[in-house]
Amino acid sequence: MTDDPTNCPPHKPMTRGLAWAGVATAAALPAIVSVLPASAQPWNVSVIGAVGLFAAARLSFNRAFLFVALAIIAKDAAVYFALGMDPYPLSWVYFLGYVAVGYAFLRRTDSPLTIAGGALGASLLFFTASNFVSWLEQAAPYGYSLAGLADCYAAGVPFFRGTIVGDLFFSGVLFGAHAVLSRAYFPAERVVPVLVTTAEARS
Secondary structure (H helix, E strand, C coil), X not given: CCCCCCCCCCCCHHHHHHHHHHHHHHHXXXXXXXXXXXXXXXXXXXXXXXXXXXXXXXXXXXXXXXXHHHHHHHHXXXXXXXXXXXXXXXXXXXXXXXXXXXXXHCCCCCCHHHXXXXXXXXXXXXXXXXXXXXXXXXXXXXXXXXXXXXXXXXHHHHHHHHHHHHHHHHHHHHHHHHHHHHHHCCHHHCCCCCCCCXXXXXX
């Protein structure tokens, strides 16, 4: 899963630079949040999902996995030292959903609506999977019932808002910066949509 659908050169310095900027932001964000008043700290706002979407769509599946892994490591280290919170191993699985969505749906497009839809879909996937696991683990005494599962999802809604905000904002920054820079300074890295002919569509 290393093919490059955008017909860009393999090195892509600008695209990789943006992905590295996302990793750096993942490391810096917890430190920035930690100095804010508790009432102003955003819940669950993260850049990692956007990094997964962007790197999978503009580089490759394998490179996206690498950048997401680096972003998670950077974030976990920063959260531990800034906030004293231990890493959560299952976050690796949840964030791979973003890589899958970016690779499957966003490689051949630079449409803002399509990218926003992919970000929202990945946010929903993250919310659904993470809260279902929280219910299985009984992170709070919800009870193993449909009512308990509904309570678990309801309790996760405030965090879901932060997830959506982070995914839409940082995806907009990364994909938007790529679109502007590829048109102005790096035309070889511009996305080339794959046109499907009528004959190909019927085959």
